[in-house]
Amino acid sequence: MSKKLTVLFSLIAMFALAACGGGPGGPGGPGGSGEGDGDVVPAADDALSEELSVYNWADYIDEQVLADYEEEFGVKIIYDTYASNEDLLAKLEAGAKGYDVIVPSDYMVGIMIGLDLLAPINAEGFSNVSNMNEAFMNAPFDPGNAHCLPYQWGTTGIGYRAGNEYFDANPPTSWAAIFDPEELAKYEGDGINVLNDPRELPAAAAFYLGLDPNTEDPEELQQIQDAILAAKPFWKTFNSEDYPTSLLVPDEVVITHGWSGGVFQAYYETWDDDAEDGNWYYSVPEEGAVKWLDNMCITAASERKGTAAHFINYVLSAEAGAAITNYTYYASPNEAAREFIEPEVLEDPGIFPPPEVEAKLSWLTEVSDESVLLYDELWTAVKAGN
Amino acid sequence: MASGILESADKQQDPIMMSGPEPVLRVASWILLAHAGLWGIFLFRWVTFGSIGWRPFDFESALAENFAGVVPYILFGFGLVVDLILGGMLLRENEIARKGAMVRSAIFIALAAGYWFITNDFLAAITIVGLAGLILVLVTRNSAWAINYPAAFWLVVFFVMPNIIVFVISLSERGPLGTVIYPDLTTAQGFAQLFNDYGRFFSRIGDEFIYLQIFRRSFFLALGNTALCLVLGYPFAYWMARQPEKWRNVLVFLVMIPFWTNFLVRTYAWLLLLRDSGLINNVWTSTIHEQAVALSGSSNFFAWLATATEDPLPLLFNTGAVFVGLFYGYFPFVVLPLYSNLEKLDWSLLEAAADLGASGFYRFTRVLLPLSAPGLVAAGIIVFVPSLGAYVTPTILGGGKVSLLGNLLQQQFMTTRDWPFGSAIGFLMMAIMLLAILIYFRVGGEEQ
Numbered sequence: 001m002s003k004k005l006t007v008l009f010s011l012i013a014m015f016a017l018a019a020c021g022g023g024p025g026g027p028g029g030p031g032g033s034g035e036g037d038g039d040v041v042p043a044a045d046d047a048l049s050e051e052l053s054v055y056n057w058a059d060y061i062d063e064q065v066l067a068d069y070e071e072e073f074g075v076k077i078i079y080d081t082y083a084s085n086e087d088l089l090a091k092l093e094a095g096a097k098g099y100d101v102i103v104p105s106d107y108m109v110g111i112m113i114g115l116d117l118l119a120p121i122n123a124e125g126f127s128n129v130s131n132m133n134e135a136f137m138n139a140p141f142d143p144g145n146a147h148c149l150p151y152q153w154g155t156t157g158i159g160y161r162a163g164n165e166y167f168d169a170n171p172p173t174s175w176a177a178i179f180d181p182e183e184l185a186k187y188e189g190d191g192i193n194v195l196n197d198p199r200e201l202p203a204a205a206a207f208y209l210g211l212d213p214n215t216e217d218p219e220e221l222q223q224i225q226d227a228i229l230a231a232k233p234f235w236k237t238f239n240s241e242d243y244p245t246s247l248l249v250p251d252e253v254v255i256t257h258g259w260s261g262g263v264f265q266a267y268y269e270t271w272d273d274d275a276e277d278g279n280w281y282y283s284v285p286e287e288g289a290v291k292w293l294d295n296m297c298i299t300a301a302s303e304r305k306g307t308a309a310h311f312i313n314y315v316l317s318a319e320a321g322a323a324i325t326n327y328t329y330y331a332s333p334n335e336a337a338r339e340f341i342e343p344e345v346l347e348d349p350g351i352f353p354p355p356e357v358e359a360k361l362s363w364l365t366e367v368s369d370e371s372v373l374l375y376d377e378l379w380t381a382v383k384a385g386n
Numbered sequence: 387m388a389s390g391i392l393e394s395a396d397k398q399q400d401p402i403m404m405s406g407p408e409p410v411l412r413v414a415s416w417i418l419l420a421h422a423g424l425w426g427i428f429l430f431r432w433v434t435f436g437s438i439g440w441r442p443f444d445f446e447s448a449l450a451e452n453f454a455g456v457v458p459y460i461l462f463g464f465g466l467v468v469d470l471i472l473g474g475m476l477l478r479e480n481e482i483a484r485k486g487a488m489v490r491s492a493i494f495i496a497l498a499a500g501y502w503f504i505t506n507d508f509l510a511a512i513t514i515v516g517l518a519g520l521i522l523v524l525v526t527r528n529s530a531w532a533i534n535y536p537a538a539f540w541l542v543v544f545f546v547m548p549n550i551i552v553f554v555i556s557l558s559e560r561g562p563l564g565t566v567i568y569p570d571l572t573t574a575q576g577f578a579q580l581f582n583d584y585g586r587f588f589s590r591i592g593d594e595f596i597y598l599q600i601f602r603r604s605f606f607l608a609l610g611n612t613a614l615c616l617v618l619g620y621p622f623a624y625w626m627a628r629q630p631e632k633w634r635n636v637l638v639f640l641v642m643i644p645f646w647t648n649f650l651v652r653t654y655a656w657l658l659l660l661r662d663s664g665l666i667n668n669v670w671t672s673t674i675h676e677q678a679v680a681l682s683g684s685s686n687f688f689a690w691l692a693t694a695t696e697d698p699l700p701l702l703f704n705t706g707a708v709f710v711g712l713f714y715g716y717f718p719f720v721v722l723p724l725y726s727n728l729e730k731l732d733w734s735l736l737e738a739a740a741d742l743g744a745s746g747f748y749r750f751t752r753v754l755l756p757l758s759a760p761g762l763v764a765a766g767i768i769v770f771v772p773s774l775g776a777y778v779t780p781t782i783l784g785g786g787k788v789s790l791l792g793n794l795l796q797q798q799f800m801t802t803r804d805w806p807f808g809s810a811i812g813f814l815m816m817a818i819m820l821l822a823i824l825i826y827f828r829v830g831g832e833e834q
Binding site: 089090114252383 | 560599600662
């Protein structure tokens with residue numbers, strides 16, 4: 001045994017001497033050009049990593065854009081999707097590694113910045129930032145675009161069934177169509193859906209009442225709660241997950257509080273070649289509405305920040321931005337992309353609202369921690385009420 | 387005859403028992419030797435990282451970051467040598483090696499704790515602790531401990547520890563942006579805030595006890611569902627148990643067939659059946675409606691039916707739909723335990739009762755029901771507990787309008803990100819379910 005031991009020890013000693021160090025090198029490896037201090041900027045075309053992981057909303061990109069990027073730069077894209085901002089946050093907070101590019105919405109960007117989940121970027125280092133519409137830069141949730149760059153935007157308005165007699169005569173152009181009990185009584189039996197979202201629904205009620213959609217005033221919140229509870233008996237469903245496919249397309253409801261893209265999805269799924277029209281129309285109420293913006297950000301845990309920034313810069317190009325909008329029917333914040341966007345998409349006032357409508361849109365901003373509790377209690381009361 | 391069998395069994399076992407160290411020690415030594423192999427692999431990987439592009443494990447990166455230089459060599463090399471020697475000696479039943487293996491395991495448990503503290507790499511730390519603990523238990527030669535170790539380890543890691551974590555969070559406060567602020571027990575104020583979140587459940591929003599209302603609604607829905615399942619499941623299980631033996635297994639098989647399909651898919655299927663454009667309403671508003679219109683001149687009933695069938699029935703997106711979904715989902719869970727209880731029943735007792743002149747009603751209430759009480763209670767709890775926490779069914783079939791405890795819990799964790807309050811609700815629900823199970827053991831115990 002002692003002989004064997006001697007051999008073993010000498011082997012170990014030999015290894016130790018020969019290797020002189022050993023062990024894995026620093027994390028990252030190639031493509032770590034964003035690793036240094038300072039804010040992330042795109043890596044050079046020849047300094048990209050082999051892989052890049054992109055985590056986006058389901059059905060929210062033209063996959064050809066990914067394929068083109070893969071082919072042009074030789075970066076393999078690992079594409080994965082999620083269904084809600086909360087899912088994304090839960091996954092990142094649980095310590096999920098390996099996601100490089102994520103696409104959270106406005107208010108979630110504020111939360112993620114606060115939780116140090118996003119890597120700071122230097123927007124000036126992105127060559128395609130000059131393509132962007134100034135209105136979508138420097139948003140309140142991310143001043144100076146210190147963490148994110150805009151991806152797609154849209155509004156939260158009203159979707160209604162085309163061909164419905166009542167709506168043909170009285171197109172729902174006001175939030176009263178969702179909140180006024182007298183109005184609601186006229187088509188209650190045909191079904192009304194509202195978004196199952198604790199910020200969107202109170203914001204819509206706030207527009208109806210002429211209040212600030214980001215109000216933190218307890219009295220105003222009480223008014224909002226009362227307005228919602230007064231209308232709730234007329235509503236058929238609270239659905240924000242699959243309302244286009246499970247409620248709009250099969251005509252389970254005639255009117256819905258909904259995101260622009262969801263209603264357009266129903267419009268195109270019910271497209272009739274003969275009539276050259278779909279079944280669902282979208283309108284932005286005259287009192288104003290929520291506009292929202294999804295943003296491309298780089299996770300703080302990313303080990304390929306330079307490549308991630310390079311990919312984001314690619315998506316900001318006019319061609320890629322137009323391709324995505326032509327596929328998703330959400331509006332592009334990319335001014336230069338307009339020339340490549342199909343005319344019927346560009347001219348649709350539901351997708352690209354005219355300036356006078358756009359002036360009445362407002363962001364949902366993250367409310368203070370004290371008010372989060374108020375909003376939670378409002379929502380609990382709304383959901384528990386009859 | 388019986389003693390002969392025993393003897394031969396003894397004879398067969400003896401040689402095995404005597405041929406080497408005790409089985410527990412032998413297992414321990416093989417585990418140690420396998421460890422030695424693992425150390426060798428790690429050492430080899432470490433040495434060759436420069437030349438072979440290994441993908442580093444988390445713990446290797448952590449080692450490289452925290453203890454660069456000679457420490458990993460000492461760790462891997464020392465581990466290799468020690469485990470090799472201990473394993474080899476233990477195979478020869480060396481008493482010193484047994485003590486050494488104990489010390490070695492204790493050291494590794496301490497090391498793993500330190501490693502977890504530094505790197506937060508829970509998975510690796512718990513694996514090391516688990517294996518070290520296994521060796522420790524094995525070399526104590528206590529076979530009862532050794533046999534129960536895997537189950538105990540599993541329970542501690544996946545049940546006891548998570549519950550402790552949830553309990554600690556339930557005592558905390560929601561911090562900025564939904565972070566968790568752990569209780570500060572050094573101040574009187576921190577102490578006073580411990581059970582804030584439990585208190586909140588029993589407090590009002592505005593002027594109504596909304597959380598308690600949600601609880602009441604969930605509780606009665608679960609209770610109603612349990613009652614309906616039992617009332618309809620009992621005769622069904624009884625009927626199954628009275629079938630000829632060859633048919634019984636076929637019937638059990640038929641009851642279990644729905645489990646082949648995912649619960650979510652089956653719930654969505656109800657959506658297709660119950661919605662306005664679904665199968666039932668299709669028949670109602672077209673087939674029945676047309677017939678009723680055609681016959682409406684003939685009688686008042688058909689005239690009424692013709693108007694009634696103009697609009698679809700409100701079958702979906704209400705409490706009734708949730709009730710249907712829950713009943714459908716949990717009915718098999720009632721039938722199976724009841725059946726297994728009734729099947730073993732001594733039917734001659736019922737015959738005896740009949741012989742002694744008991745009426746059918748008496749035979750049921752005085753003989754059959756008491757005998758099957760344990761099955762009834764078990765079935766009731768199996769349905770009641772998950773019904774109380776139901777989430778998928780009220781979300782899909784209730785259209786998001788019916789708020790139950792499960793939805794409240796989801797709202798706290800996902801949208802409001804108030805983990806402490808969510809944990810407190812979870813713990814309160816667990817307390818209620820524990821109470822239900824205690825009742826079960828009381829009733830079940832008396833029956834024994």
